Amino acid sequence: MTVPSPEAKAAGLCRDLHEQLPEKVEGLERTDPGPESELTAGWGDPAIILRCxxxxxxxxxxxxxxxxxxxxxxxxxWLLQKNDDGSYTFTTGARLAYVEVRLPEERTGDGLGPLTDFAGPIKKTIPQGIA
Known part of the structure; x- marks a missing residue:
């Protein structure tokens, strides 16, 4: 997985978000992908992937x-984008850092459910505004 390389301000916000992310999303255990980074996280297999x-x-x-x-x-x-492989990518809008969540095709049956687990941590750590 590609680790983002944001500017310093956004990277600081992303580190704050990383500390607030849940251990479970939709009942799936956290299984962060490699390479290890405070800008990425994952849950389950196939994984729901978050990149900040x-x-x-x-x-x-x-x-x-x-x-x-x-x-x-x-x-x-969130901006919703359907990918050619059947997965979906959601990207936050109107926040000082962009957060992307990718739902693999196998996890799309839960609709927007996984995004509810991210709303609280995002609102707490990534202020509204335009990045």
């Missing part, structure tokens, strides 16, 4: 795309 400090997706600046593919879960706005 990713670049802003280009689709996010297209208001029509964002309006059609945006979801809000427990106060956190």
């Amino acid at each position: 400090g990713v670049p802003r997706p280009p689709e996010m600046i297209d208001p029509d795309y964002a309006a059609k593919n945006g979801v809000k879960v427990n106060g956190v706005a």
Whole structure:
């Protein structure tokens, strides 16, 4: 997995988030992927993967795309992208660091459930704003 390389401010926010992430997501145990980093985390196998400090997706600046593919879960706005392999990528919007969550195809049957486990830690550690 590719570890993001954000600017210092976003990296600090991501380290704060890392400390607040849950040990379980949707009942899946935390199994962080390699290489070890405070910018990445994972749960289960196949894993739900979280990466913090990713670049802003280009689709996010297209208001029509964002309006059609945006979801809000427990106060956190996400941009939804379906990938060719059947997985989904969700990226936070309107936060000072971008957080990406990738749900493998095998985990997409739970809908947005996994995102509820991330809402509290994200709201607590990544302030609203534009990165």
